[in-house]
Amino acid sequence: MDPFEAGHIQRRDGISSNEQEGQENEAGAQWGGVLTGYDVADSAHVEDDQDQTVENWAAERDVGPLEDREEALTRLNLSESNQHLDLESLSLTSLPRFSTDLRRIDVPFNRLTRLPHTLPATLDALNVGHNQLTNLPTLPAVLRYLDASNNRLANLPDAHPPALQFLDVSHNQLPNLPEALPAELEYLDVSHNQLPNLPVALPAELRFLDVSHNQLTSLPEALPAELRLLDVSHNQLTGLPENLPATLSTLAVNRNELTRLPEALPPGLERLFANHNQLTRLPEDLLTQLGASADVDLSGNPLPQQVLRNLHAARSAEDYIDPNVALPGDNVSELSSTDDEQNAPLTLTEAVAYWLRDNPKEGDREVLAAWRTSAEEPGAQEYALFLGKLFDSVNSNNQEFQESVANDLRQAAKNPQLRAQYFQLAADANQSCEDRRTLTWNGMQTARLIADVENGVYDERARLPDLIDLGRVMFRLDALEGIAREKAQSLGSVDNAENIDAIELYLAYQNKLRERLGLQHVAPNMRFFEASGVTDADIDSAEITVRSKEAAEFADYLATDWQPWDDVVSRIAPDDHAAMQDQLIDAMGEEFDGRLEQQLADRGLSGTESDLVEDAKRELGAKVRKEIAREIKGALRDRVLNDHGLRL
DSSP, X not given: OOHHHHTSSOOOTTOOOHHHHHHHHHHHHHHHHHHHOOOGGGOOOOSSTTOOOHHHHHHOOSOOTTOOHHHHHHHHHHHHHHSEEEOTTSOOSSOOOOOTTOSEEEOOSSOOSOOOSSOOTTOOEEEOOSSOOSOOOOOOTTOOEEEOOSSOOSOOOSSOOTTOOEEEOOSSOOSOOOSSOOTTOOEEEOOSSOOSOOOSSOOTTOOEEEOXXXXXXXXXXXXXXXXXXXXXXXXXXXXXOSSOOTTOOEEEOOSSOOSOOOSSOOTTOOEEXXXXXXXXXXXXXHHHHSOXXXXXXXXXXXXXXXXXXXXXXXXHSTTOOSOEEEOTTSOOOGGGOOGGGSOOOOOHHXXXXXXXXXXXXXXXXXXXXXXXXXXXXXXXXXXXXHHHHHHTSTTTTOHHHHHHHHHHHHHHTTOHHHHHHHHHHHHHHTTSOHHHHHHHHHHHHHHHHHHHHHTTTTOSGGGHHHHHHHHHHHHHHHHHHHHHHHHHHHHOSTTTGGGOOHHHHHHHHHHHTTTTTTOTTXXXXXXXXXXXXXXXXXXXXXXXXXHHHHHHHHHHIIIIIOHHHHHHHHHHSHHHHHHHHHHHHXXXXXXXXXXXXXXXXXXXXXXXXXXXXXXXXXHHHHHHHHHHHHHXXXXXXXXXXXXXXXXX
């Protein structure tokens, strides 16, 4: 593969002769390995007609406008060492070839319509949520975690991995579930589908079950004995099983057609949402069955006046210490309010104007005009809804956050590409919780900062220190993401599988280390830190880890991994940058071969032929390419810093 064709290396002006291209083809193909992590000899694997080598995949020209394959290749290279492939939020329409020994694959928030027919047999966790998948391939037998939410699935595989503990297929088009679900399943979310019923026998280990927003008319008489959360809201249920699991702590049955509740409710029930049904009677001892800290919403039911008077009298008693109860005629409890029950959303222009009004500046009229021109673009109304939801967030009353949103809108008004990116990100975030939206807003700010680099904001000599500071912020965010994923895996034990909330966890690290790590562009607050499982000790440990990694690895990250640095250097030192590219090409000839042979000799593998040697060549070849890149790109980094009187 010619790396110039793939766009990995830019040609120097005036150098395009066939003779030079012929000399560079072989070395260029080797150099592609620095970006892909695969040896050329190993890149011809074909699984079916649509599978591609990494090189061909990277070189495709007809890709989506927001598709970030360059970042995908960088992450693919990292997956070799930790058996974890993370290609989240890159707008990918297809996947590159990846290692067969991966344990975790995260590819949510892309535009994938299919997955490879064969997944790694070692795969333990798979996240393909928020894509456009219509079916799933055969899943590895050892898979424990599967998130395929927010796709277009019309069916599930007949057989699921026996080890599966976590399954989220919410927001799809499923008309039914397999009768036999995995026996070890603890977490099942099938909300927002088209299910008319559930399997008669649900897994005995199930602790979390969400089947809200379906077409259920009844539930199995015997529910799993260990169930802790049951959400069957927004269905067509007319009754509930008389014997609900004793372990149940949350029961959501709102927006159904229930006329009565079971006489005996679970003793540990803490939250009961039964609003907007057809209840005409209640268990006589309802208030005494539940604990003093319980929350109960019965609003929107046609309860007889005598029942209401009795309940009002009980609640008004001086010694009343029983549950917090919302009744018909009360102001509707916030406990059961949902996003789809709110007022009609603002238009895009109205939403932007709202955020600008408390911090007006000269030129805001032009800002509104720019946003008005985008109002009919795909995703514009989703972004307006996103801005509207930010009004009600935990950050909305924070003056610093208000100013940040307003200034962000002013800057995005000048950048159509950035606005398009915001529109796409908002569409995904609107389907999730408040903290997901906060995390998405943080991601938007990161995208804006990178867009500033692309637009030449940091090309002036005086701005180079600011660019380095920005690079440090991005390094710290990457490091925190790795720490958050490790924490998620540690919390994902058998006992805690139902408590995992990766969004809360990842945001928790950003939020609590905002000041200490200088992450000023992220939102100052989050709603549900307590749900993250992150302790103060975890935060302190994370700061130490990030600073240690930064001291040891930031220089190489700046030179070899952070593309914005390379982009700026190519503009402020074009001759030196072009010379560096030529060095990289030259080094992938005799220099690469010599170093690889020495590595093999050091391991006693020189001069032999075997599958072991070929495997060693692939592994060691990637390391040699990285080593060469560090040396050559590092030298250019140091030269640029010295020329500007700077040190890291």
